Amino acid sequence: MFPGTKILLVDQDEELRSSLEVFLERLGFDVISTGKAEIAFTEIQKDHPAVVMSGNQLEDMPGIQLLRRLRREYPQIEMILVVDEGDISTGVEGLRLGASDYIHKPVNSEALQVLLKRALDRREKGFLIQRYRKNYESVNRNKILLQQLFDSVPCYISLQDENFRLTGANKRFKEDFGDYLGSHCYEVYKHRSEPCISCPVEATFHDGEPHQTEEVVTSQSGEQYNVLTWTAPLRDVSGKITQVMEMSTNITQIRKLEGHLTSLGLLLGSMSHGIRGLLTALDGGIYRLETGIEKGEQERIDGALETVKATIQRIRSMVLDILYYTKDRELNWTRVNVLDFANQVAGLIRPKAEKYNIAFQYDFHQADTFFEIDAGLLSSALVNILENSIDACIDDRSSDKSYEVIFNITVNKDHVVFEAIDNGTGMDRQMRENLFTLFFSSKGYRGTGLGLFIANQVVEQHGGTIDVTSELGKGSCFRINVPKVIPEDVKYAKDCGKEDNT
Amino acid sequence: MAKKILIVDDDPNIISYLTDFFGDNGYETCSAMDGSEAMGIVKKEKPDLITLDLEMPEEWGPRFFRKLMKEKEYSKIPVIVISGLTGAKYAIQKAVASIHKPFDRDELLKIVEESIA
Numbered sequence: 001m002f003p004g005t006k007i008l009l010v011d012q013d014e015e016l017r018s019s020l021e022v023f024l025e026r027l028g029f030d031v032i033s034t035g036k037a038e039i040a041f042t043e044i045q046k047d048h049p050a051v052v053m054s055g056n057q058l059e060d061m062p063g064i065q066l067l068r069r070l071r072r073e074y075p076q077i078e079m080i081l082v083v084d085e086g087d088i089s090t091g092v093e094g095l096r097l098g099a100s101d102y103i104h105k106p107v108n109s110e111a112l113q114v115l116l117k118r119a120l121d122r123r124e125k126g127f128l129i130q131r132y133r134k135n136y137e138s139v140n141r142n143k144i145l146l147q148q149l150f151d152s153v154p155c156y157i158s159l160q161d162e163n164f165r166l167t168g169a170n171k172r173f174k175e176d177f178g179d180y181l182g183s184h185c186y187e188v189y190k191h192r193s194e195p196c197i198s199c200p201v202e203a204t205f206h207d208g209e210p211h212q213t214e215e216v217v218t219s220q221s222g223e224q225y226n227v228l229t230w231t232a233p234l235r236d237v238s239g240k241i242t243q244v245m246e247m248s249t250n251i252t253q254i255r256k257l258e259g260h261l262t263s264l265g266l267l268l269g270s271m272s273h274g275i276r277g278l279l280t281a282l283d284g285g286i287y288r289l290e291t292g293i294e295k296g297e298q299e300r301i302d303g304a305l306e307t308v309k310a311t312i313q314r315i316r317s318m319v320l321d322i323l324y325y326t327k328d329r330e331l332n333w334t335r336v337n338v339l340d341f342a343n344q345v346a347g348l349i350r351p352k353a354e355k356y357n358i359a360f361q362y363d364f365h366q367a368d369t370f371f372e373i374d375a376g377l378l379s380s381a382l383v384n385i386l387e388n389s390i391d392a393c394i395d396d397r398s399s400d401k402s403y404e405v406i407f408n409i410t411v412n413k414d415h416v417v418f419e420a421i422d423n424g425t426g427m428d429r430q431m432r433e434n435l436f437t438l439f440f441s442s443k444g445y446r447g448t449g450l451g452l453f454i455a456n457q458v459v460e461q462h463g464g465t466i467d468v469t470s471e472l473g474k475g476s477c478f479r480i481n482v483p484k485v486i487p488e489d490v491k492y493a494k495d496c497g498k499e500d501n502t
Numbered sequence: 503m504a505k506k507i508l509i510v511d512d513d514p515n516i517i518s519y520l521t522d523f524f525g526d527n528g529y530e531t532c533s534a535m536d537g538s539e540a541m542g543i544v545k546k547e548k549p550d551l552i553t554l555d556l557e558m559p560e561e562w563g564p565r566f567f568r569k570l571m572k573e574k575e576y577s578k579i580p581v582i583v584i585s586g587l588t589g590a591k592y593a594i595q596k597a598v599a600s601i602h603k604p605f606d607r608d609e610l611l612k613i614v615e616e617s618i619a
Contacts, residue, residue, distance in 0.1 A: 076538075260522050266513070272585070272586070273557060273586040273587050275586075276586030276602065276603040276604060277513055277516070277603055279603065279604040280513075280516055280519070280586070280603040280604040280605065281513055281515035281516055281519070282604075283519065283605075283607075284515055284516055284518065284519020284520070284522075284523075285515065285519070287519060287522070287523060287607065288518065288519060288522050289528055291522065300522065303518060307515045307518065311515060476594045
């Protein structure tokens with residue numbers, strides 16, 4: 001019945017022990033027997049019996065005491081207490097201390113058999129419970145770990161049902177998009193009132209496969225993020241898809257960087273032709289300088305020097321354009337007198353106009369007022385536009401008409417309007433429309449396609465506009481509208497360095 | 503008699519460079535600032551060789567080249583493409599050579615000598 005189960009028998013009554021021993025062995029127990037508690041504990045330590053059956057009178061201590069120690073040191077061992085006939089109180093005390101049962105002397109064999117079975121069952125259940133508890137604890141630990149992972153992964157994770165309602169979300173999601181369980185994904189993520197056109201969650205519900213998309217989502221605070229979205233099905237025990245997990249990685253920074261790199265690459269790519277031309281011109285200048293000196297030809301030396309100087313000037317402005325373009329600049333604005341500013345700009349243009357014998361006229365009589373600008377930036381933009389006006393006159397080879405560039409300023413309530421008028425080549429419609437496009441140039445070897453693009457950006461940054469009217473063969477008019485006061489949002493976007501300048 | 507080279511480039515600095523360089527090496531030169539001007543000069547000067555830039559404001563190099571090839575009298579003139587456009591190697595396949603700016607002038611001279619020896 002109990003083959004190989006170890007039982008330890010302790011009682012000072014040796015006769016009782018041996019008769020019980022015979023009985024127990026017949027039941028298949030492996031019996032160890034002793035009259036002393038001390039020996040009993042040595043045996044327990046050595047043999048780990050499943051059950052200890054002890055009388056209340058031992059040679060060195062009462063059975064109750066042995067029970068106490070047993071419970072304390074070996075809680076997994078069951079104990080049956082054998083008490084004297086009628087000694088219910090010791091029996092009950094034994095139960096209270098954790099004995100699995102007690103039995104009266106003289107021991108009834110059938111009753112003992114039942115008690116032994118119960119004790120062993122109890123032991124078995126104890127083990128089971130212990131195992132379950134351990135499992136439970138580890139499950140619980142894993143659950144906490146998973147929750148931590150769920151919350152701290154650098155992604156937005158949400159769970160959605162078939163109607164795109166959020167049934168769960170991780171901490172990051174809640175932080176950026178709010179804790180709105182039960183609301184629709186498209187409302188929370190995109191502030192839409194109906195599902196998105198090609199929804200990866202819908203696709204996963206449909207085919208049970210993971211899907212990937214790139215989306216632009218809007219956070220609670222109104223910021224836009226580029227996210228890379230993965231979906232995966234969650235199935236119940238029967239394999240039916242009950243929810244879909246959507247995991248979105250914020251790749252805004254990568255996209256921004258990429259955009260910048262792309263335009264930088266585009267920039268350098270399309271400028272390489274110009275740069276190659278400049279390097280060749282420089283080679284030529286140096287060659288002619290060297291050979292001119294060798295041959296003592298002053299004319300060649302002079303020409304070469306002119307080439308080198310002009311080429312270096314062109315390289316300089318090209319490099320400065322590139323530097324401008326590769327940097328996000330904020331307006332470094334101050335309140336500036338329009339007249340002073342305009343005189344400065346005119347001063348930069350006059351020498352070039354004189355060099356090419358182009359009349360340069362200006363009318364600043366309205367200009368004695370103030371406006372808020374980044375003087376360095378706006379001045380370079382205006383110089384660029386005026387230089388274009390002069391170039392338009394230089395390039396016009398049509399007749400011997402006398403060329404002029406007019407630079408006027410009118411001031412109205414909110415704006416200062418600069419006009420750059422020339423009677424040079426003029427532009428057709430296509431040129432006019434592409435004028436401010438990056439890398440558009442009509443100037444052949446002289447143009448980089450950056451100048452007007454940047455001028456336009458600068459004016460726009462000031463909250464202004466440039467209008468262009470032009471007719472092929474007659475000339476062009478650039479009208480640059482700059483607000484007197486920089487719009488609040490532009491000022492606001494400026495960093496705290498502002499105080500240093502005002 | 504010295505051989506004559508027509509230099510077609512929209513950058514006057516490069517024209518004066520090549521003019522002096524070829525002149526120093528015993529060639530006569532003439533020049534044009536773009537493709538449409540170049541055709542007239544070909545007819546007038548009847549050069550032995552042409553160096554051709556590809557990207558010019560009025561008329562691009564390839565178009566000039568096609569026109570040149572249609573004129574029986576001039577279609578045998580060797581053309582060397584000198585361009586700042588990379589990947590321009592195949593823009594004019596029949597060119598005797600295609601070199602990139604900035605170029606090695608000794609290499610250019612060698613190509614010229616081989617073409618009109």
